[in-house]
Amino acid sequence: MRCLIIDDEPLALELLEDNIKQVEYLQLTGSCRNATQAIQILQEQNIDLIFCDIQMPGISGLQLVKSLAQKPLVIFVTAYEQFAIDGFELDVVDYLLKPVSFERFLKACNKAHAMFELNKKQPEPTATDKPRKYLFVYADYNLIKISHDDITYIEGLKDYVKLYATNLPKPILSRITIKALEEQLPADQFFRVHKSYIVNLDHLHSIRKGRIKIGDAEIPFSENYKDAINRMTGKIQ
Known part of the structure; x- marks a missing residue:
């Protein structure tokens, strides 16, 4: 153990x-x-x-x-x-x-x-088990609870992430790697489109010429993550 x-x-x-x-x-x-x-x-x-x-x-x-x-x-x-x-x-x-x-x-x-x-020895969770729809991140000496649905996108900064959400006046900066945070998020809703960015499909507006538009922000996507884009949209325009 x-x-x-x-x-x-x-x-x-x-x-x-x-x-x-x-x-x-x-x-x-x-x-x-x-x-x-x-x-x-x-x-x-x-x-x-x-x-x-x-x-x-x-x-x-x-x-x-x-x-x-x-x-x-x-x-x-x-x-x-x-x-x-x-x-x-x-x-x-x-x-x-x-x-x-x-x-x-x-x-x-x-x-x-x-x-x-x-x-x-217990059986693995089934698809009928109710998943959690939120996560906790540590920032400003507090554990902050954030709903998955409110997150628009996440930016990785070495050992930190900057998390943007619709219900937050400014992004949250938390000491966690983008890879570690990615593992906590539902794979059918959040997609890694760049080594430094994860986007929430529910907030995605458009994709054009290597950029993803979410609200007022434009997020770059990398050819290395082309499979994620294809899974998200079916094709790249």
């Missing part, structure tokens, strides 16, 4: 890292000091289990878990017992109170491992 630790206390990180090394079915993929770092990793990697503190600067552990579209298994590790009810309402595997003995830690891990093995 690929796991991630999220805790703002260096000592807590070290203890969890040591415990994880003693459990043969756990593979530590990273340790984060805050939710912002964790969001980046969760968007770029497949994580099966997270060990998460609750009281952290900025976004709390509860807020982080609530925001995840595809939630891995979660074990909260915290010094505050008053958040236990909130934690279990998020269907977490376990709620550990610091300081945590290795025996208690192993019990929680075994429970997570059993759930992980059971989930692997």
Whole structure:
């Protein structure tokens, strides 16, 4: 199981890292000091289990878990017992109170491992399952919820994206790669037409001479993404 630790206390990180090394079915993929770092990793990697503190600067552990579209298994590790009810309402595997003995830690891990093995045997989601119609992006120290339908297009800027939407007064700048964001969007609605641009087909107005018109904006498309244009329109004019 690929796991991630999220805790703002260096000592807590070290203890969890040591415990994880003693459990043969756990593979530590990273340790984060805050939710912002964790969001980046969760968007770029497949994580099966997270060990998460609750009281952290900025976004709390509860807020982080609530925001995840595809939630891995979660074990909260915290010094505050008053958040236990909130934690279990998020269907977490376990709620550990610091300081945590290795025996208690192993019990929680075994429970997570059993759930992980059971989930692997579950059938894949069918076409009748209701997909999510929104996503969360981190910007200006907030997790911002944006409906897929409101997004007009997305511009990639190295490790950031600039996201344009009809209900926003200005574009949102978020630290995530365009590839990672593309994987969160429905493939029948959003199309990568250039290494730096993704467009929402529902807002597309016209295509002409290597340019795509969306509202008042003109987006370039690349010959390298000609297949995406063909899937979108049937042909290029």
